[in-house]
Amino acid sequence: MTMSNTGGRRRPPTIHDVAREAGVSRGTVSRVLNGGHYVSPTAQEAVNAAIRKTGYVVNRHARSLITGRSDSIGFLLTEPQERFFEDPNFNVLLRGCTQALAAHDIPLLLMLAGTEDERRRITRYITAGHVDGVLLVSSHSGDPVAEELREAGVPLVACGKPIGLGSKVSYVAADDRDGARDMVRHLLSLGRRRIGVVTGPLDTPGGVERLAGYKEVLAEAGIETDDRLVVSGDYSRASGEAGAERLLAQAPDLDAVFVASDLMAQGVLTALERAGRRVPQDVAVGGFDDSSAALAARPQLTTIRQPYDRISAEMVRVLLAQIGGEDPAAVILPTELVKREST
Amino acid sequence: MTMSNTGGRRRPPTIHDVAREAGVSRGTVSRVLNGGHYVSPTAQEAVNAAIRKTGYVVNRHARSLITGRSDSIGFLLTEPQERFFEDPNFNVLLRGCTQALAAHDIPLLLMLAGTEDERRRITRYITAGHVDGVLLVSSHSGDPVAEELREAGVPLVACGKPIGLGSKVSYVAADDRDGARDMVRHLLSLGRRRIGVVTGPLDTPGGVERLAGYKEVLAEAGIETDDRLVVSGDYSRASGEAGAERLLAQAPDLDAVFVASDLMAQGVLTALERAGRRVPQDVAVGGFDDSSAALAARPQLTTIRQPYDRISAEMVRVLLAQIGGEDPAAVILPTELVKREST
DNA sequence: CATGCTTCTGTGAGCGTTCACAGTAGAGAA
DNA sequence: TTCTCTACTGTGAACGCTCACAGAAGCATG
Numbered sequence: 001m002t003m004s005n006t007g008g009r010r011r012p013p014t015i016h017d018v019a020r021e022a023g024v025s026r027g028t029v030s031r032v033l034n035g036g037h038y039v040s041p042t043a044q045e046a047v048n049a050a051i052r053k054t055g056y057v058v059n060r061h062a063r064s065l066i067t068g069r070s071d072s073i074g075f076l077l078t079e080p081q082e083r084f085f086e087d088p089n090f091n092v093l094l095r096g097c098t099q100a101l102a103a104h105d106i107p108l109l110l111m112l113a114g115t116e117d118e119r120r121r122i123t124r125y126i127t128a129g130h131v132d133g134v135l136l137v138s139s140h141s142g143d144p145v146a147e148e149l150r151e152a153g154v155p156l157v158a159c160g161k162p163i164g165l166g167s168k169v170s171y172v173a174a175d176d177r178d179g180a181r182d183m184v185r186h187l188l189s190l191g192r193r194r195i196g197v198v199t200g201p202l203d204t205p206g207g208v209e210r211l212a213g214y215k216e217v218l219a220e221a222g223i224e225t226d227d228r229l230v231v232s233g234d235y236s237r238a239s240g241e242a243g244a245e246r247l248l249a250q251a252p253d254l255d256a257v258f259v260a261s262d263l264m265a266q267g268v269l270t271a272l273e274r275a276g277r278r279v280p281q282d283v284a285v286g287g288f289d290d291s292s293a294a295l296a297a298r299p300q301l302t303t304i305r306q307p308y309d310r311i312s313a314e315m316v317r318v319l320l321a322q323i324g325g326e327d328p329a330a331v332i333l334p335t336e337l338v339k340r341e342s343t
Numbered sequence: 344m345t346m347s348n349t350g351g352r353r354r355p356p357t358i359h360d361v362a363r364e365a366g367v368s369r370g371t372v373s374r375v376l377n378g379g380h381y382v383s384p385t386a387q388e389a390v391n392a393a394i395r396k397t398g399y400v401v402n403r404h405a406r407s408l409i410t411g412r413s414d415s416i417g418f419l420l421t422e423p424q425e426r427f428f429e430d431p432n433f434n435v436l437l438r439g440c441t442q443a444l445a446a447h448d449i450p451l452l453l454m455l456a457g458t459e460d461e462r463r464r465i466t467r468y469i470t471a472g473h474v475d476g477v478l479l480v481s482s483h484s485g486d487p488v489a490e491e492l493r494e495a496g497v498p499l500v501a502c503g504k505p506i507g508l509g510s511k512v513s514y515v516a517a518d519d520r521d522g523a524r525d526m527v528r529h530l531l532s533l534g535r536r537r538i539g540v541v542t543g544p545l546d547t548p549g550g551v552e553r554l555a556g557y558k559e560v561l562a563e564a565g566i567e568t569d570d571r572l573v574v575s576g577d578y579s580r581a582s583g584e585a586g587a588e589r590l591l592a593q594a595p596d597l598d599a600v601f602v603a604s605d606l607m608a609q610g611v612l613t614a615l616e617r618a619g620r621r622v623p624q625d626v627a628v629g630g631f632d633d634s635s636a637a638l639a640a641r642p643q644l645t646t647i648r649q650p651y652d653r654i655s656a657e658m659v660r661v662l663l664a665q666i667g668g669e670d671p672a673a674v675i676l677p678t679e680l681v682k683r684e685s686t
Numbered sequence: 687c688a689t690g691c692t693t694c695t696g697t698g699a700g701c702g703t704t705c706a707c708a709g710t711a712g713a714g715a716a
Numbered sequence: 717t718t719c720t721c722t723a724c725t726g727t728g729a730a731c732g733c734t735c736a737c738a739g740a741a742g743c744a745t746g
Contacts, residue, residue, distance in 0.1 A: 012472055014702055025726045030704060038724055057471035061407040062702035065731045070404070075453070091434065098455050102464070107473075109450045110418070112441050121445070128400035129355055130450075237639070266639060273641070296580070296609060296639060298616070357732055368696045373734060381694060405732035409701045 013054040022050035033058060073101055073319065074131040076111045076122065078138035078145050087235065087263055088292040089308065090137065093159060096312025097135055104320065119145060127152040133319045135159070155322040157315045161205040161330070170328040172314045176206050179304035179335035180213025183258050183286040186302070186337055188221055192256035192284055198243040198268060199232040200260040207232070210260045210288060229254060233264050240267025248275050256284040256343075262293040265301050269342070284343040299341035307333050356397040365393035376401060416444055416662065417474040419454045419465065421481035421488050430578070430606055431635040432651065433480065436502060439655025440478055447663065462488060470495040476662045478502070498665040500658045504548040504673070513671040515657045519549050522647035522678035523556025526601050526629040529645070529680055531564055535599035535627055541586040541611060542575040543603040550575070553603045553631060572597060576607050583610025591618050599627040599686075605636040608644050612685070627686040633679075642684035650676050 019029045024043050031039050032047040039047075050056070064070050075097055077090070098108045109131060113119040126134060126149060133155035136146060146162045150169055158171040187195050197214050200207030211232075215225055228250035233239030240259060244267065247254060257272075259265035265287035269279060277283045279299055287294055290305035314331045322328060362372045367386050374382050375390040382390075393399070407413050418440055420433070441451045452474060456462040469477060469492060476498035479489060489505045493512055501514040530538050540557045543550030554575075558568055571593035576582030583602060587610065590597060600615075602608035608630035612622060620626045622642055630637055633648035657674045665671060 015704095016702080026703080027705090027726055028724085031725090034704085040724060043725080057467055059408070059471075059702050060473060061404040061413070062731090063704070064404040065402070065408055065702080065733085066704045068731080072452075088431075094453070095455060098453050099457075102455070102461065105464075107452045107454075107468075109415075110437070110441050110453050111450075112438060112445070114442075118445065121448075124400055125450075128402075130403060270641065293639075296636075298613065298641060358734095359732080369733080370696060370735090371694085374695090377734080383694060386695080402732050405701090406734070407701090408703085408732080409734045411701080 012059075013056045014059070015056070017054055018047065018050045018056045021054055022046040068129070070130055070132050071105075072107045072109055072131050073316075074109045074111050074122075074126055074134045076113060076126075076134050076136050076138075076145065078113045078119065078136070078143050080114065087261075089289055089306075092291070092308040093137065093312050096309055097316055100313050100316035104316075113145065123148055126154055133157070133323050135315050135319060136162075138162075155319060157319040157322070159311065159315060163203070163205060168328060170318050170322060170330065172311050172318060172331040172333070173206075174306040174311065174335050175332050176209035176335075177213040177216075179288065179306070179337075180210040180258065180260075181217050182335065182337045183288070183302075183304050184214050184217040186339070186343065187256045187258060187284055187286055188217065190256070190284055190343060193223060194226075194229065194251065194254045195256040195258060196229040196231075196247045196251060196254045198240055198247070198257060198259045198264055199230065200264075201234050202232055207260060214258055226251065233260070233267075235261045235264060237263045237267040240264025241271045242267070244268040244271035245275075248272075248277075254283060256286070258286045258288075260288050262287040262289045262291045262297070262301055262303055265303070265342075266293055266297050269297055269299075280341070280343050286343055290338050294338070294340070297342070302340045302343040303338050305336040305338050307335070355402075356399045357402070358399070360397055361390065361393045361399045364397055365389040411472070412475050413473055414448075415450045415452055415474050416659075417452045417454050417465075417469055417477045419456060419469075419477050419479050419481075419488065421456045421462065421479070421486050423457065432632055432649075435634070435651040436480065436655050439652055440659055443656050443659035447659075456488065466491055469497055476500070476666050478658050478662060479505075481505075498662055500662040500665070502654065502658060506546070506548060511671060513661050513665055513673065515654050515661060515674040515676070516549075517649040517654065517678050518675050519552035519678075520556040520559075522631065522649070522680075523553040523601065523603075524560050525678065525680045526631070526645075526647050527557050527560040529682070529686065530599045530601060530627055530629055531560070533599070533627055533686060536566060537569075537572065537594065537597045538599040538601060539572040539590045539594060539597045540574075541583055541590070541600060541602045541607055542573065543607075544577050545575055550603060557601055569594065576603070576610075578604045578607060580606045580610040583607025584614045585610070587611040587614035588618075591615075591620075597626060599629070601629045601631075603631050605630040605632045605634045605640070605644055605646055608646070608685075609636055609640050612640055612642075623684065623686050629686055633681050637681075637683070640685070645683045645686040646681050648679040648681050650678070 015026050015029050019026045023046060028039060028043050029047050032044055036044055060071060075094060101108050111122045113122050123145065134149060136156055136158045146156065146158060146169055149156050156169055158169055160173045161171050162169050184195060199211045202208055218225055231243040231246045233243045257268055259268050265285055268285055272279055272283055279285050287301040287303035290303045294301040294303045310333050318329050318331060358369050358372050362369045367390060371382060371386050372390050375387055379387055403414060418437060444451050454465045456465050466488065477492060479499055479501045489499065489501060489512055492499050499512055501512055503516045504514050505512050527538060542554045545551055561568055574586040574589045576586045600611055602611050608628055611628055615622055615626055622628050630644040630646035633646045637644040637646045653676050661672050661674060
């Protein structure tokens, strides 16, 4: 890329200009910029006035060059791209993280690692120190990125528990098992006894935990689990539709379905409608996430709310703490049952 | 062994290390890094080998400090945050831009300016030169950001034509008017004559143009426009639902609705179902965008596809050209009618 | 042989910060 | 007074890179 002069842009004022304007030295200006310790009130005031007058904004490149920090954070998505399209949760998470970081004046770099090539390029970029830390969204166990970054010593916080990395990687997650328990208890309280489940991918902790919650509650209620009532999907709408069809074929007498994501639940509704089952009269349907898909669905979905606002805020908090030298941490946040039309 | 998190990061190799390894000078390494002109094949090879061996990655901060470029691009969203949640189009655009930039090895900084405070902070950040250019997503006419950035001489490409800035700001847009014409012609070809419209916000060019296309085609067909058949929304699902209710009240005999976005069309479907109108038998519904909302809708929406892939690719192309010194440009891309179940 | 031209290479300066260190002024203690 | 301590300020040296420039080597031309 050869970028010639862009025309109208003037050279922005430097710390030097501010120092001259304020009648102090660079050092003093720098001290004011970085917290104002050991600066006299007089100088403090003069510098602030000069900053306002000149419109000075710190040159982050120069700062980064010497501090070794970049003062920016990467948001890394290693999911297949279709999910990013389809799943409204990413939006919420991305927005939450961006805003939480903005409060600290830290820019967010968006990194999408769909292909293997992209993954390598991004890993290089990150390990070269171009970001101070990484917010990772990837629930898949086979994902080597988390391990690579951890080995390189890059501060990292995952959304959802990464498999196989134990306590070495920070993560923030909703209480999947407890959420699933709430939903299944709710379905039981409606008198439903033949409750099917469409799980998430079972190579992800989320998928496993939600299924575990389902099984636990049924066991507690003295209901034997029936393998014909259990099918698994991959969180996509299409897999929900297919899953519901398998369920209907294997267990035509089902009277409720717990679906491990709202998007899949949309697919389940489609399949049920096609099969002539009324929701919720014939079959009650419970989703998971409380994404915008839950409201878009007809009928609107009863679902388990994941506290995405808090999740993103916590991810940022934990990451910044870790960059500050603290040890990795795990945060589990409570979920909430949201009753709507589908149950 | 629990290694202290940040402690594990070694100082990355510098251009100096590479030069020593390759037995050449910094200057030669730099030349190889920047295109390899005026470098002998021997040196070229030695440098590349040294880069591979040391795992060197350029320090962008040091480079930026001297070049004055940041080699990064901002993606600025000034829409109200709810739309970002709800509208799947943003995802597609954001992903497209990120990937198009990745091909040039340029990171994308995500900037959300929901509040006035955020707007000011971000404007300062941008005008301070921390990004080389901005991809702007904001169709609202009252938005002062585009004008501010233009005045500051920041290369800028908008998605959709910005109102009131004439030819001074680059933009990339789909051919809204032509798309609307296609859809209305399609509805006419089905024999529908009482065609309602739910427009987008009429302070945006997209909203205006799609309405204009609707009116033109009706006029060409010799059908008088009926004000009772025209209501406007704001692209949200809720406004589509409300719009359809107004239409049904004002013109109960309508047999088709052209809706200016898929999301609003979802709302229209909801209202029609509640009113007992069958789609498409009683009322045909045409959307606009071909977002994932079109496939999620029941029945699936006939819609006008906006070529988001090409839009994002063109936005990046035009922006990089402008950074390279070229004049602002406007790009209009063709749309396509996608027939599905709703017509 | 000198001259010019092209292709290649090394060197010093400098981008705008922060940081370590040295230094100053004033207050209080000996 | 002199010394010490604290609060503050200025200065040079980096950080890692690119750029301009000077110079070397090779080759053709006069």
